[in-house]
Amino acid sequence: MTHSQLGEGALWRPVSRRSVLRGGTGLAGVFMLGSTGALLEACSNASNSSSGSPAKKTLTYGAWQAPDTLDPATTGLAATSRIITQVFDTLLYQLAGETKLLPGLATSWEVSPDAKLYTLKLRTGVKFHDGTPFDAKAVQFTFDRIVNPQTKALSALGALGPYSHSTVVDDHTIQIAFDSPYAPFLNVLSQVILAPVSPTAVQKYGQDFGSHPVGTGPFMVKDYAQRDHVTLVRNPDYNWAPAFYGQNGPAALESIKWRIIPEDATRMGTLQTGEADVIEYLVPQSVAQFKSNSKYKVQLIDAPGSPRVIMINVTKPPTDDLAVRQAMLYAVDQKTIVNVLFKDVYKPASSPLEPPTLGYDASIANMYTADPTKAAQLLDGAGWKMGSGGIRQKNGVALKPLFINIANDQFDQIAQIVxxxxxxxxxxxxxxNESEPTVFSTYNQGPQNFSEIFYWFNDPSLLYSLYHSSQIAHGFNWGHYSNPQVDELLVRGGATPDPAQRVTIYQQAQQQIMKDAVIMPIQSKRTVMALNASIDGMRFTSITYPLLYATKWK
Structure with a gap:
């Protein structure tokens, strides 16, 4: 995950409440993002005469991180989800900057008054890549597989919340029941981690399904070379595109080569040489250069979820002392980090949630502003006195916290400034430094004082995954934080359908989390990419994953 990327699904077990809405537009924003929306900036001075040929039918995508699998159920990485969003159709859709839920493989939906029973009407005439019909049994199979311990699901398991069971009403109607009210469910149905998978393919490939994924999407996986590339080819039978595209039939592109290029300079260079047509994680220092060149477009898209934060272990000395944690927050100047490293491409963070997320609380933005003098006063008051070499000591022990940084996660420079x-x-x-995936279990064990994470998610219920005490051992609560008041708020927030009430609940939770100095917010996250100016038609999901069905060369 690095970005928790692990973090796409909120690992969650809630309790209590209600709501009823129906129809193809359904909960148009009822459990959705806040009004801030996403900023989509397409910067280009291009004309149609730039380097792409109208006849070109292939696209090369330069990615910075390798997928962990291609199985929606078992992935924990955003890097994986960006790829498989092209391979698997989702039951619902939500687009960048929008709060409305749109029909996907589900054409309409109803929610029971207690938000414990969801009924989905499914699209007819849809087939998986292997010819298996898409129907209610396939959705039931997908959800039951996710909660099966043998699957070892990750983000998807959390996204299913307090799932109880599914009932096949008829071939194209399914009811999903939860043990307790689950308000975020429609939101998370727009995420690829809950996309239906082919039961036939899962039974055929078993644990190796992640290398042979079969969905209903506009592209199929032709080959997958781990840590090198994934080749996608057009699904010739695709004829059930979501209505928001305004078109149907097979995708415009014949193939997509998803190249894994972790080195920033190399990835930037591939766009300039034409070896790649799209590159993600454009380094901030290069944004102005690409913006000023008419051969390219730059996309800057704000995303909901959790910003990039340092989680502070509240159980391991010396950060088990609230005064020490608060002093650390006052000592670090996030604005300088962002200005020096990111040239204003990213913004300083100050909260557990990003501004586009429902429940974001702007009132806590100034709770901790850079103030080294106040940091020193807090440390003095906690008994940490300045010692030899300018390092504080207490009872003969030096103040030396440990930051276990995720290797190759673009956090090294931030860590050095901190x-x-x-x-x-x-x-x-x-x-x-420690590499994925072992670093995640290390974080759960807790030898570190600092860990780092960010989280792509379109619902504030993600806070459960990061801060509920049940998530310490196996989830993403790497701060080992346990506060009964916050636990109760996070459970209640996920079980409350009314959006205004949810905002109040999640703001209370954020305020307490920051009072307890559990995290050091660093920077907002964004999708920052550059692409050939002759590429047109690219769309993005609410959590800014690319949708390449309608993408084409001018």
Whole structure:
């Protein structure tokens, strides 16, 4: 996950409440994102005469991170979801900057008054890539597989919340029952981690389904070379595109080559040489360069979820002391980090949620502003006195917290600036790298004082995954944070259908999390990509994953 990416599904077990709405537009924003929306910026001075040929039918996508699998149920990475969004259709859709839910493989839906029973009407005439008919049994199979312990589902398991069972009403009607009210469900149905999979293919490939994924989407996986590339080819039978595209039939592109190019300079270079047509994670220092060149377009898209934060372990000395954690937040200047490293391409973060997310609380933005003097006062008051070499000590022990940083996760420079800021107030931060996936279990075990995470999600219920005490051992609560008041708020927020009430609940939770100094918010996250100016028709999901069905060369 690095970005928790692990974090696409909220690992969650809720309790209590209601709501009823029906129809193809259904909960048009009822459980949705806040009004801020996503900022979509397409910067180009291009004309139709740039380098792409009208006859070109292929596209090369330069990705910075390799997928962990191609199985929606078992992935924990946004890197995977970006790829498989082309392979699997979702039951519902939600587009970048919008709060409305749109029909996908589900054409309409109803929600019971207690938000414990959801009824979906399914699209007819749809087939998986292997010819298996898409129907209610396939949806039931998908959900039951996710909750089966043998599947070892990750983000998808959390996204299903307090799932109880599914009932096939008829071939194209399914009811999904939950043990307790589950308000976020329609939102998460727009995410690819809950996309229907072919029962036939799962039974054929078993645990190797992640290397042979079969969905209903506009593209099929031709080959998958781990840590190198994934080749997608057009599904010739595709004839059930979501209505928002305004077109139907097979995709415009014949194939997509998804190349894994982790080195920033190499990835930038492939766009300039024409070896790639789209590159993601455009480094901030290069944004102005690509913007000013008419051969390229730059996309800057704000995303909901959790910003990039440092989680602070509240159980491991010395960060088990609230005063020490608060001092750290005052010591670090996020604005300087963002200005120096990111050239204003990203924004400083100050909250557990991103502004486009329902429930974002702007009132806590100034709870901790850079103030080294106040940081020093807090440390003095907690008994940490300045010692030799400018490092504070208490009872003969130096103030040396440990930051286990995720290797190759674009956080090294941030960690170094945080280390320098803390050093100014007498904290000697130790930096250590560990690679995926072992770093995640390390974080759960808790030898670190600092861990890093960010989280792509279109509902505030993601806070359950990050801060509920049940998520310490196996979830994403790497701060090992346990606060009964926050636990209760997070359960109640996920079980309350009314959006206004949810906002109040999640704002209370955020305020307490920040009072407890459980995280050090660093920067907002964004999709930042550059592409050949002759590429047209690219859309994005609400959590800014590309939708390439209608993408074409001018």
């Amino acid at each position: 280390q320098a800021d803390l050093r100014k107030v007498g904290i000697d931060l130790q930096l250590q």
